[in-house]
Amino acid sequence: MKHIDFHTHILPRADHGSDSVETSLKQIELSRTAGIEVIVATPHFYPHRHALDKFLSRRSLAAAEIKKHSDSNVIIGAEILLCDSLDKLTNLESLCIENTRTLLIELPFWDFRQEYITTVDKLIGYGYSVVLAHADRYPKDNIEKLVNLGAKIQLNASALSKFFVKRHLYEWIDRGLVVAIGSDIHMADKCAYKKFAKARKRLGEEFDKIMLESEKILFSK
Numbered sequence: 001m002k003h004i005d006f007h008t009h010i011l012p013r014a015d016h017g018s019d020s021v022e023t024s025l026k027q028i029e030l031s032r033t034a035g036i037e038v039i040v041a042t043p044h045f046y047p048h049r050h051a052l053d054k055f056l057s058r059r060s061l062a063a064a065e066i067k068k069h070s071d072s073n074v075i076i077g078a079e080i081l082l083c084d085s086l087d088k089l090t091n092l093e094s095l096c097i098e099n100t101r102t103l104l105i106e107l108p109f110w111d112f113r114q115e116y117i118t119t120v121d122k123l124i125g126y127g128y129s130v131v132l133a134h135a136d137r138y139p140k141d142n143i144e145k146l147v148n149l150g151a152k153i154q155l156n157a158s159a160l161s162k163f164f165v166k167r168h169l170y171e172w173i174d175r176g177l178v179v180a181i182g183s184d185i186h187m188a189d190k191c192a193y194k195k196f197a198k199a200r201k202r203l204g205e206e207f208d209k210i211m212l213e214s215e216k217i218l219f220s221k
């Protein structure tokens with residue numbers, strides 16, 4: 001069982017998560033101190049703001065830089081902001097996590113519309129697996145609507161390391177819906193991986209089960 005950080009912003013200048021190769025290398029070093037063996041790099045993709053081809057070339061340049069300077073196991077993905085008709089985006093599959101059919105999707109904070117439910121339903125219908133990024137941040141009922149369609153959940157370690165953890169996060173874990181944990185690290189934030197280690201300790205065996213689910217997503221063909 002590998003320790004996998006499923007949600008990070010560690011690619012230099014691919015988004016606001018890292019301003020340089022040096023910062024990215026510091027982030028990777030911090031991940032090692034928390035025992036992370038695999039990092040999924042998930043720079044933000046905002047469909048209303050980014051041209052996909054430009055995003056992809058920026059991301060691949062950044063990934064090449066990291067691979068040149070570090071031997072850590074970094075898998076390339078994206079954190080995609082959900083919008084109406086995301087399912088119609090040309091070349092959407094290029095936003096899947098490397099070698100998978102999995103999309104890491106974040107919901108907008110400001111509203112939740114029926115169109116989002118329809119879009120996620122279509123994505124799943126087209127054969128994509130949808131993992132909801134930091135589901136801990138949103139109203140439980142909205143997440144439930146998407147989970148009912150077959151979406152899975154990624155939780156941020158910060159939500160699991162708090163003194164008071166929201167009870168429904170444990171319920172989601174018990175129901176087998178949580179398939180990934182992320183540091184969601186931006187810049188060389190030392191706390192991000194302390195929180196990851198704390199979440200691991202707190203969840204015990206449940207943490208291992210979640211890591212196995214992440215492993216299945218990333219490595220089973």
Ligand SMILES: [Fe+2]
Nearest residue numbers: 007009079184
């Ligand atoms: Fe993120």
